[in-house]
């Protein structure tokens with residue numbers, strides 16, 4: 358089959374790779390209909406995470422048709438149109454039974470590196486290095502889906518492919534933020550990052566009854582999508598003092614919940630410390646840059662909650678622990694536990710409560726995968742997400 362592979366210094370290219378095969382009884386093979394780019398891939402491409410191997414297939418957000426099922430698969434039949442959660446989880450271990458699917462003990466095929474870096478291995482994810490799963494990605498014609506009964510979900514008829522693909526990751530990630538922030542009616546919520554995850558966090562906050570939701574970014578097209586399709590207020594951080602403006606919009610206190618949906622991709626502010634300058638010069642060797650996290654901590658009202666949704670892989674420096682302690686903040690973070698919410702979220706998408714139709718700004722054939730990532734990474738032409746069709 359054809360797949361978009363990481364080729365090290367040679368970048369990305371579509372190559373012929375072996376077709377996936379059933380390996381375990383709970384596996385299914387899915388023929389991909391759509392596969393989306395994601396900001397979580399960018400640290401990988403920049404060499405800022407435990408490395409990919411040459412030939413690894415990228416991509417973790419996808420939907421498609423079931424074409425083969427193992428003997429242990431109960432919930433899916435050949436021909437089902439399913440969206441697959443980006444996170445791979447067994448559904449059976451202690452963590453999965455608590456609903457903490459992204460923490461699954463059995464989701465990764467190569468847990469040693471994660472154990473060394475983070476103390477414990479985490480759950481898996483498609484299209485990531487062995488330390489985060491080792492499962493071939495979705496920018497391909499076919500994908501092997503492990504634990505198919507746990508991670509694949511039938512898509513209701515009214516939700517078309519281009520909308521449904523975001524139920525794989527961005528929609529549950531946004532929902533997670535509102536859950537972790539315990540967003541309640543009347544709250545003021547600020548979201549750093551108007552990418553797909555940030556917009557879905559804003560939408561989830563509004564659905565939970567937030568009074569005002571303010572999305573912060575520097576790209577006018579993204580901000581206007583967040584206004585028009587999500588109903589959020591927006592701030593361009595290049596032209597306003599963000600914490601001051603947020604205080605203004607929250608009765609002088611600051612937002613109750615601050616969501617960081619940027620991760621290491623934040624590029625608006627110059628590095629502030631020696632360690633960060635070192636990191637900028639030597640990607641892969643040094644701390645992550647939590648610039649939006651710092652601003653969120655600074656802006657949040659006393660006693661409020663900061664939710665870290667962006668992807669970080671290693672250490673950060675100049676983290677404002679003093680402000681966290683002195684202001685009595687709660688800081689929460691997670692990768693999304695989509696298996697918990699995807700059916701409910703698909704229902705909401707079918708009822709028109711969650712809008713994802715505007716997120717796929719660019720559609721390309723898989724053959725143009727490298728161009729799709731270039732557009733996504735540079736945000737050229739107002740690119741929010743590229744969606745590939747194999």
Ligand SMILES: [Zn+2]
Nearest residue numbers: 395397418526
């Ligand atoms: Zn993603």
Ligand SMILES: [Zn+2]
Nearest residue numbers: 447450453461
């Ligand atoms: Zn598990």
